[in-house]
Amino acid sequence: MEPRDSMSFDEFKQLAMVSMEEMCREIFKENQASIKIKKEAVALKNLARIFNTTLRLANEKGFQTMSLRDLSRASGMSMGALYSYFSSKEALLEMIQNRGRRLTRKILSRLVDPAQDPAAKLETAIRAHLYLTEVMLPWFYFSYMETKNLDKIQQKKSIESELATERMFIEILDEGKRQGVFRVADCVLTASVIKAMLQDWYLKRWKYTRRQVSVDDYAGFVIDFVESAIHAPLAKRPEEKGGQDGSRG
Amino acid sequence: MEPRDSMSFDEFKQLAMVSMEEMCREIFKENQASIKIKKEAVALKNLARIFNTTLRLANEKGFQTMSLRDLSRASGMSMGALYSYFSSKEALLEMIQNRGRRLTRKILSRLVDPAQDPAAKLETAIRAHLYLTEVMLPWFYFSYMETKNLDKIQQKKSIESELATERMFIEILDEGKRQGVFRVADCVLTASVIKAMLQDWYLKRWKYTRRQVSVDDYAGFVIDFVESAIHAPLAKRPEEKGGQDGSRG
DNA sequence: CAATAAAAAACGAACGATCGTTCTATTTTT
DNA sequence: AAAAATAGAACGATCGTTCGTTTTTTATTG
Numbered sequence: 001m002e003p004r005d006s007m008s009f010d011e012f013k014q015l016a017m018v019s020m021e022e023m024c025r026e027i028f029k030e031n032q033a034s035i036k037i038k039k040e041a042v043a044l045k046n047l048a049r050i051f052n053t054t055l056r057l058a059n060e061k062g063f064q065t066m067s068l069r070d071l072s073r074a075s076g077m078s079m080g081a082l083y084s085y086f087s088s089k090e091a092l093l094e095m096i097q098n099r100g101r102r103l104t105r106k107i108l109s110r111l112v113d114p115a116q117d118p119a120a121k122l123e124t125a126i127r128a129h130l131y132l133t134e135v136m137l138p139w140f141y142f143s144y145m146e147t148k149n150l151d152k153i154q155q156k157k158s159i160e161s162e163l164a165t166e167r168m169f170i171e172i173l174d175e176g177k178r179q180g181v182f183r184v185a186d187c188v189l190t191a192s193v194i195k196a197m198l199q200d201w202y203l204k205r206w207k208y209t210r211r212q213v214s215v216d217d218y219a220g221f222v223i224d225f226v227e228s229a230i231h232a233p234l235a236k237r238p239e240e241k242g243g244q245d246g247s248r249g
Numbered sequence: 250m251e252p253r254d255s256m257s258f259d260e261f262k263q264l265a266m267v268s269m270e271e272m273c274r275e276i277f278k279e280n281q282a283s284i285k286i287k288k289e290a291v292a293l294k295n296l297a298r299i300f301n302t303t304l305r306l307a308n309e310k311g312f313q314t315m316s317l318r319d320l321s322r323a324s325g326m327s328m329g330a331l332y333s334y335f336s337s338k339e340a341l342l343e344m345i346q347n348r349g350r351r352l353t354r355k356i357l358s359r360l361v362d363p364a365q366d367p368a369a370k371l372e373t374a375i376r377a378h379l380y381l382t383e384v385m386l387p388w389f390y391f392s393y394m395e396t397k398n399l400d401k402i403q404q405k406k407s408i409e410s411e412l413a414t415e416r417m418f419i420e421i422l423d424e425g426k427r428q429g430v431f432r433v434a435d436c437v438l439t440a441s442v443i444k445a446m447l448q449d450w451y452l453k454r455w456k457y458t459r460r461q462v463s464v465d466d467y468a469g470f471v472i473d474f475v476e477s478a479i480h481a482p483l484a485k486r487p488e489e490k491g492g493q494d495g496s497r498g
Numbered sequence: 499c500a501a502t503a504a505a506a507a508a509c510g511a512a513c514g515a516t517c518g519t520t521c522t523a524t525t526t527t528t
Numbered sequence: 529a530a531a532a533a534t535a536g537a538a539c540g541a542t543c544g545t546t547c548g549t550t551t552t553t554t555a556t557t558g
Contacts, residue, residue: 038505
């Protein structure tokens, strides 16, 4: 699929759903040593059920607090059946993390377009991240909340993933700054607060749902807000004023 | 103490430490029915020890995952001793939440100054919140992460507290908009993303520590960033341009 | 197609470990 | 000596995990 300047949320959702199945299959094949189920069709169906039920329960009460008996009850599978799909509770956690990270990487890699100008790139990146977190909301929330319960290796991966996302924004901002279209005092901190705003979408989802703010509403607002901030003369820095009109194509 | 236009972080810290002891005493007197310790001096010293140790352990592995034996070991108090200070693990959680909320309310109430103009108010509010979360970082992180483990009543209180903070920003933005000094497309969403930026300070503290960004650095940046965003003409809305120079006293 | 043997999957009782909590004995302070 | 505070063993419940049994599906045969 070709990357495009703008993609509707519905198109994005469809793209994600296809990748979702793909990822389950990859996970299954990689963990076939520890998974006792032989037939792919059976395994994929039940793995998806286990993953989704776990995400739901863990987002309600936390992964550690959720017992495997809770999971058994909610998923309609017996304890013995569950242990045919993973070797331990921690292994289940790792599989879920693994699937989410793969899915994130896969979807994002399809959406970057090096040919765009910095302003368009910024808009695409913000929108793509919000769409992504919207589609995979349970996972992102889960992943954020359970980081501390992962082993050191997995924690490293989470941090690395976080910093990689931020680095992408830093590069866009840097490029725009060099081209003179952005007026950024500190690219690292700016990328940091942009990421904070994007994160709020899945961490405080209840708030936006209650206020009937759609993902497109929020995306539009954040894009405008950020562009206003980095197109304007810096407040309290009179020596940097002038030579700026703020207009874009 | 009189509210002032600007207060250094060190002054703020001192103010907070005094209130901290005060709050422990209040908590002790209110829960005297369930606390088996008679002498205030002993109770206050050990309550503080229990609270701080709990916050440390819970921020490492989560409150539910932390066993009371962990707490016993880390605090150097026996199981029996611990249960002289609280009636159950959940009661301990509530006491900690209670102390944090009180402390927050107390400190913030001392820092609002209705006489300031909107821009100064905004700056004071941002700085005060960052200082507050810096001083009480373990609690804010704890409180955020453990919300889902609270009972319904305590959850309501947390949400209410979150919305109250946001409302404060909404009112400042609204006032500035009415006076024509702020150019805000949506006060609610703007307040929301400001809060998200403030929250990032204590949720991603490791990142800022690693980069050697101080709380004053971050406060200064956020204030500049937000003011740039709401002083500038809105991007992509040419009909709202003009008659704006962005300068302030 | 029906019957049946083999393979795959699901089941749920049982195990040891650990949890929150209680309680009595002991130590420390008054 | 009395009161206050601490100690740590003990209890029942629940946890993650295992394992022999039963049920379901697939393959084979008459």
